[in-house]
């Protein structure tokens with residue numbers, strides 16, 4: 001198997017620049033005097049990939065080269081690549097016979113070795129000056145936005161079936177934003193120090209957690225794997241990373257990018273393989289200091305249960321951070337512009353085949369607007385091209401794998417039996433895992449498709465009587481166990497205010513007159529409550545706070561030399 005790891009234009013010296021663990025400055029600083037400030041974070045601009053643009057030419061070439069090669073993806077422990085021979089194929093969801101490579105499964109023993117390597121690396125890493133740690137991720141951001149951009153985009157487009165736009169906002173921009181904004185939030189946290197009374201100096205030492213962080217990432221965003229691992233690492237933590245099997249190609253390139261930016265060996269260890277076997281060793285390990293998870297609610301609940309059952313055996317209470325499932329809504333008020341509502345619903349529901357945790361999957365429309373909205377939505381949906389994402393004219397690619405294809409197919413069959421399929425409903429799995437954008441109408445607001453996370457391009461609408469707006473808000477709030485994202489479309493300000501109050505706990509990311517997807521790091525910190533997760537807001541200071549264990553230090557400059565207090569003196 002050939003393995004062209006570094007992107008074509010990557011500076012040759014970068015990989016070699018990775019310092020050895022021993023090179024870390026144990027003294028905890030680099031001899032630099034001065035209050036250092038890192039560059040101000042700004043969001044990475046989204047490139048257009050318009051016909052003829054240089055970025056499009058570059059990306060097309062990278063896609064063609066990557067489609068032609070087969071990458072042999074190892075386990076990486078302490079910078080060492082391990083090939084176990086127990087492998088799984090990496091394929092394109094939109095051309096599932098096309099093999100992009102294979103990845104090697106880690107064994108239970110490798111998980112133990114990864115923890116040991118991480119703990120060893122932490123001896124230096126935790127004591128580096130924070131500015132030197134975050135410099136690695138700032139460099140990773142610039143490499144990503146420059147010579148590595150087409151590699152991460154091509155891997156995400158081919159391996160996860162994202163269109164160029166969906167990939168660009170994830171694998172390039174969001175990942176770079178995570179690196180840059182988290183570095184800035186780290187700076188803000190470290191700057192927060194207590195006041196000192198006369199004769200003393202009070203300090204906060206923001207220690208990393210004592211142990212390792214187990215980062216477990218989902219398939220649907222390349223940037224999430226990059227964030228789950230690097231957010232704790234920036235603060236001096238060390239990480240064992242279990243990437244999702246169905247996004248292995250892009251996850252591997254994220255790992256290579258971090259190495260190229262100079263990440264010391266052992267700080268993040270890359271452990272692909274069977275989730276249950278890997279999870280068991282990691283979650284029951286005495287040194288488990290935290291879990292940084294994004295994925296489904298069921299998996300997170302099972303992890304929490306394992307941790308609960310092992311409480312007596314841990315060194316510290318593990319920090320448990322998980323962002324999980326959603327059943328995201330769009331509620332339309334009678335005052336809404338129906339075209340604005342239709343576009344919010346179509347974009348929110350069908351971009352990336354509805355496989356965003358934030359994807360719109362239940363829609364509430366007043367009867368007075370339904371005819372206009374339906375016509376507009378159906379016309380847009382008929383215009384949407386579904387196919388191979390290498391053809392930039394496609395708005396949608398394939399769903400991630402056969403399991404997802406079958407699961408979504410069952411929901412389509414249910415809709416055909418128990419509701420009305422207004423548009424779509426088709427699925428073709430012979431070449432790729434393609435599912436048409438589908439609009440289902442139900443009279444029953446508690447119908448299964450209005451409550452359960454489907455994670456596919458299926459939007460179910462309930463049409464309500466205009467006079468029942470208030471009751472409808474109560475239904476939206478109570479229908480599903482999740483509370484991730486939601487949108488309200490209205491021109492009447494009072495309706496927006498009422499919905500904001502009625503749905504205050506129904507979504508952690510709440511949109512007014514916009515679609516319920518597309519959160520941007522630094523602008524809309526992301527996370528939901530109820531069954532949608534611990535709401536620690538990925539890409540924010542609140543998230544980073546979970547990865548430090550502050551130590552308070554009080555120093556007295558002229559300490560007492562007499563045990564007696566003045567009040568003890570004679571009357």
Ligand code: NAD
Nearest residue numbers: 217218219243244275276279295296299323324325326357
């Ligand atoms: P998933 O839960 O199937 O898998 C997530 C990760 O957990 C994968 O790496 C998987 O291998 C691993 N895993 C599975 N079982 C495990 C076990 N027993 N022990 C340890 N690890 C285990 O989720 P997915 O299909 O990859 O992603 C889709 C889900 O993620 C959806 O529910 C979606 O809503 C959610 N999601 C949420 C957010 C958010 O911010 N709230 C963002 C993206 C995705």
